[in-house]
Amino acid sequence: MSAPAASSPAGGSVLAFDVGGTDMKAALQDGSGKFHSLLRMPTPRDPARPGDAVVKEVAALAQRYTRDYPQVSVQALGLVVPGLVDEGTGTGLFSANLGWRDYPFAQRLREETGLPVAFGHDVGLAGEAEMRLGAGQGLRDAVVLIIGTGIAGAVFCDGRRVRGGGYAGEIGHAAVPTGTLCACGAHGCLETVGSAGAIVRRYTERTGRAAAGAKEVLHAAHNGDADAAGVWADAVEGLADGICHLAAVLGTEAVILGGGLSQAGSDLTGPLRRAVDSRLSFHRRPGIRVSVLGQDAGLMGAALHARGLTGQPL
Amino acid sequence: MSAPAASSPAGGSVLAFDVGGTDMKAALQDGSGKFHSLLRMPTPRDPARPGDAVVKEVAALAQRYTRDYPQVSVQALGLVVPGLVDEGTGTGLFSANLGWRDYPFAQRLREETGLPVAFGHDVGLAGEAEMRLGAGQGLRDAVVLIIGTGIAGAVFCDGRRVRGGGYAGEIGHAAVPTGTLCACGAHGCLETVGSAGAIVRRYTERTGRAAAGAKEVLHAAHNGDADAAGVWADAVEGLADGICHLAAVLGTEAVILGGGLSQAGSDLTGPLRRAVDSRLSFHRRPGIRVSVLGQDAGLMGAALHARGLTGQPL
Known part of the structure; x- marks a missing residue:
């Protein structure tokens, strides 16, 4: 790991963790908002103790960052996870994919690391980041729609994220x-037809031919398929x-479109604008925009959320 | 007009006006929340000056209340109207039905009456009243759905009404x-199938028989039609x-269902609960509830909104 540049602003650093269904990402963010030593690894899984497995890995990484950056004083830690979450109490209520129920992430991570911990929903916080630093700057009523295997959104009304x-x-549902x-x-869910996952599945169902991803289906469409x-x-x-x-x-x-499918750019936004219109x-x-922060939006959201605890916003 | 009972709380009185597409309602509300001299009359119309026609009538009624209740000190006036409104500036942006565009209701009424004026959207403020005093008490995430000739809603998220x-x-659209x-x-709007107006229209289209209202269609359904x-x-x-x-x-x-169709009670809520489930x-x-305030919700919302200016909430 390389040290943050000596020219980094003096504002405090935070640790950010974005736990996904397959991979998790981690980074140290300095006071200027720059990520250092951004790591990506498989999300740790333990069917018996799924929440503990994540906390253990995050705590180990936090220790590693602290060791590798002895000159940096880490102010707080931000963690975002998928599923249903209660951001108020710092609890992972339910993740079908990762397996926890009512797991007290914030409390356990505070115990393990001794740091102030900000905990939130991955798509919700990715949306917060996109609104504050990305394609949603200046908007009050917007929806950040992450389209990948499934579809999930962060809904902003009158400048505030809706929690419900x-x-x-x-x-997507x-x-x-x-x-x-x-x-x-349920029947008829948007993600059964509008997600990258659905595009691949439906193409294979129609043709009997496998496709590696929605990108390949789009390429085939361009070639007259x-x-x-x-x-x-x-x-x-x-x-x-x-x-x-909406x-x-x-x-x-x-x-604001994010996730893998948004990489289609104008092949998606063009026809989508016409269909909405x-x-x-x-x-x-509604205008149709593409995410600016892209795949790092969740990590940026975790960092922003952590920064909210430090009184040193970006 | 009869005077408010001597036992009314000492809290200030306000005037409330609910302007609809056909009728308008007016009342004096005392400090206990009770309406006095609730009047209903046709909404005044003037194709050349639609906003002025309403302001003139509201100001004349305000004068009449003041004259008829000389012992009452009116603290503020609340007016709610349909269409698109900007509650921040007190402007009626657009009403397809009543004809105004960018009309400064709050400013004009202040000039005419000398009273502090609270201005808002009829369904939005009816929803506020229902949430604070009616079927929505204690809820943070609810939608008040007014189903009559058309369908409109007031959307509450995390305890706040969404303006957008x-x-x-x-x-309904x-x-x-x-x-x-x-x-x-547009095509496919909910109100083309789910409103009281649509029920009557579709029944006539199917059968060639007129129906006086959705109630009559429901009655026919009960009789095996x-x-x-x-x-x-x-x-x-x-x-x-x-x-x-939602x-x-x-x-x-x-x-929370309001408007004419909600009077069907369990004939509506029963099958609707099953279908949603x-x-x-x-x-x-979501639970399915029926409005408690009923047809007075808009007037109550106007009064509550006016009361917000006086520092004397109910």
């Missing part, structure tokens, strides 16, 4: 007309349905 | 799979689609 008791933002039976048990084009168009239509709902109910000014009448018309 | 720049709450072309120009039952069931399904969207996106705890999986499951 930890349940808000599940736009709101129904659209073209949606089908979802793994969650009608099945690929159809699957891509279905995803756009489904996403447009979901976005138009516009009607919340007066959303802009939807064709559906609305007197409604506020 | 004046555009939030148009749940969010699409559902069974919706059709709407007068607003399959068309009536079908139209009613479609409305319930459409409303369930809309409500499930649950997924906002973590809504309860939907059958659609959701891990989501927070």
Whole structure:
């Protein structure tokens, strides 16, 4: 690990951890907002003690950063996780994928590290970061939509993120007309047609041919593959349905696309803008933007959240 | 007009006005929250000066209340109107039905009456009243859904009403799979299938028989009329689609039904609860409640809003 540049602002450093369903990321953030020694590794799993496994790994990494940067005084630690979370009490309420229920992340990490701990929802905090430092700057009514294997959102109304008791933002599990039976048990969920995962699955179902990812399906569509084009168009239509709902109910000014599918850029935003535009009448018309922070949004959100404990915001 | 009872609390009185597309209501509210001389009359219209016509009538009524209650010191005036409003500046941005655009209601009424004026959206403020004094007490995440000729909502997230720049709450103009072309120009709007107006219209389209109101269609359904039952069931399904969207996106705890259709009581809430329940999986499951304040919710909201200016809340 290399030390932060001597020119770094004097503001305090924080540690940031973004735990995902497959991988987790970690970094030291200096007072200027720059990440150092950004690490990526498989998320530790222990079916019997899933929360403890994460806390143990995070605490070990925290110790390693402290050891590798002896000249840095770490002020706080930020951790974001998926699933249902209670940010107020620092509890991971439920993760279908990682297996915990009502696990007191913030308390356990405070005990293990001795640091002030900020705990939050991965997509929620990624959204906070995008709104404050990325594509959502200056907006009050916006939705950050992370489209990957599934779809999840961070909903901002009148400048504040909507929590809904930890349940808000599940736009991937709101129904659209073209949606089908979802793994969650409901029918018609947007992520059954509009996610990168759905694009790959539906292409294979139609053609019997495997695709490595949504990017490959898009490439096939560009090369005249009608099945690929159809699957891509279905995803756009489904996403447009979901976005138009947001516009009607919340007066959303802009939807900011993140996650793997957003890397399609104008192949996604172009048709999506047209589809949204064709559906609305007197409604506020949401702009369609692409995330600026990209894959680091969750880590940046964890760092910002930690910084909120230190009185030294970026 | 009769004077407020001598036993009324000493808290100040306010004047409240609820301007609707057809009728307007007015009342004096004493410090205990009781309305006096509640009046209902046709909304004054002047195609050339639609805003002025309302202000003139409201000012004349204010003068009449002041004259009829000489012992009462009126502290403030609250006015709620339909359409798009900017509550911050006190402006009626747009009403398709009543015809104004960017009309400075609060300023004009202050000039005419000399009173502090609170100005707001009719459904939004009816929702505020329902949350504070009616069926929404104690809830933080709820939607008040007014179902009459059309459908409009007041959306509450984390204890606050969502404004969305004046555009939030148009749940009647969010699409559902069974919706059709709407007068607003969009396709599939919930109010084309789920409103009292749609129930009457669709029943007539199916049968060629006129119905005086949704109540009559419900009565026919009870008497074995399959068309009536079908139209009613479609409305319930459409409303369930809309409500499930709210649950997924906002973590809504309860939907509070108001407006004419809510008078159907358990004929509406029973099947609606079952339909909502059958659609959701891990989501927070919203309760289905009926408005407590009923038709006076808008007037109560105007009074509460006015009271907010006086430092004498109920």
